[in-house]
Amino acid sequence: MSSTGRIASGVSRLLFDGGWQVRGLQVMGWERHHAEGREKAMADAEIDEIRRMLKERPRSASLAERRVRLDGLGAQYSLPPDVQVEPVDAGGVPAEWTRTQAADPGRVILFLHGGGYVSGSIRSHRHMVAQAGREAAAYTLALGYRLAPEHPFPAALTDAVAGYRWLLAQGFAAENIALAGESAGGGLAVAALVTLRDSGEPLPSCAWLSSPWLDLENAGATMATKADVDPLISKPYLAELAAMYLGAADPRLPLASPLHANLRGLPPMLIQVGSAETLLDDAVRLAAAAGAMEVRVTLQVWPGMIHAWHLFFPQLEPGRRALAQVGAFVRATLDEGCV
Numbered sequence: 001m002s003s004t005g006r007i008a009s010g011v012s013r014l015l016f017d018g019g020w021q022v023r024g025l026q027v028m029g030w031e032r033h034h035a036e037g038r039e040k041a042m043a044d045a046e047i048d049e050i051r052r053m054l055k056e057r058p059r060s061a062s063l064a065e066r067r068v069r070l071d072g073l074g075a076q077y078s079l080p081p082d083v084q085v086e087p088v089d090a091g092g093v094p095a096e097w098t099r100t101q102a103a104d105p106g107r108v109i110l111f112l113h114g115g116g117y118v119s120g121s122i123r124s125h126r127h128m129v130a131q132a133g134r135e136a137a138a139y140t141l142a143l144g145y146r147l148a149p150e151h152p153f154p155a156a157l158t159d160a161v162a163g164y165r166w167l168l169a170q171g172f173a174a175e176n177i178a179l180a181g182e183s184a185g186g187g188l189a190v191a192a193l194v195t196l197r198d199s200g201e202p203l204p205s206c207a208w209l210s211s212p213w214l215d216l217e218n219a220g221a222t223m224a225t226k227a228d229v230d231p232l233i234s235k236p237y238l239a240e241l242a243a244m245y246l247g248a249a250d251p252r253l254p255l256a257s258p259l260h261a262n263l264r265g266l267p268p269m270l271i272q273v274g275s276a277e278t279l280l281d282d283a284v285r286l287a288a289a290a291g292a293m294e295v296r297v298t299l300q301v302w303p304g305m306i307h308a309w310h311l312f313f314p315q316l317e318p319g320r321r322a323l324a325q326v327g328a329f330v331r332a333t334l335d336e337g338c339v
Helices: 003-018 020-056 063-075 122-138 154-170 184-198 235-246 280-292 309-315 316-339
Strands: 084-090 095-100 103-111 137-142 177-182 204-209 269-274 297-302
Touching: 020 316, 063 122, 084 137, 084 154, 084 184, 084 297, 095 122, 095 154, 103 122, 103 154, 103 184, 122 137, 122 316, 137 154, 154 184, 177 184, 177 316, 184 204, 184 269, 204 316, 269 280, 269 316, 280 297, 297 309, 297 316, 309 316
Parallel strands: 103 137, 103 177, 177 204, 204 269, 269 297
Antiparallel strands: 084 095, 095 137
């Protein structure tokens, strides 16, 4: 009997013995396979549309125009009417609360935006931060930290730490705070955690790092292997940003490139990165380094996704799913701190 015949015969016996259970499993497998195929086709079409949009809005050589462009990418998405927004001074750092009716006022996500330390703002990421807060049923506090080259390293780090300390001073318990950052903000979040640990201060319950930039020498292998598929980030571009941010500082300083930091004792991390990112290797190396230091790490590599795909969640289903998983991670981790 052929192998196909043996398989068919085995299935027949199982169907006879198990009836509806096996048949149900077979149908479920077929339906799941085709559903996943439909989802992938939809995601591919959506990310292709994002790529087209980005190609039509090329990055300028002017820093001022770059800042306007990034703000505009975020500002094209309006906030839902139930999101409340409130500007605030967070220990000398411009900041903004967002919340919905379902948000727990005792829980907060402290968010550090991306933009290569030289651009990005509260405005550019407002819609995404608000959605992360909705998914986590928490308040969000987005920091408008100082930007390079006007304010080089370590100004942004000083502001990030100041914002966290301000939350503590407002009465938020460390175990009810999630620290989050995207791209450069992801590296900044890790550097802030290391700073707080070294100063003996209570650490937040967890960290969410989206497409984090952690190595300012840009030595990851995917700088080359993903160069042809990443529409946003290239090694020469990152080298330009690093020079503006660092000034005369050494790119291997652990608080500038936290991939070189001692990560022991840091809180649980959710790291999300797209497979079509030159920064993919930064995320993978961070997960390995943190795991080796006994940090609980969840690394998610999202197939086909580009740098900072969460920003485009209103028109990108994988962005919505990624933010839903952020919410689940934050809720679960903060719940653990309340036990």
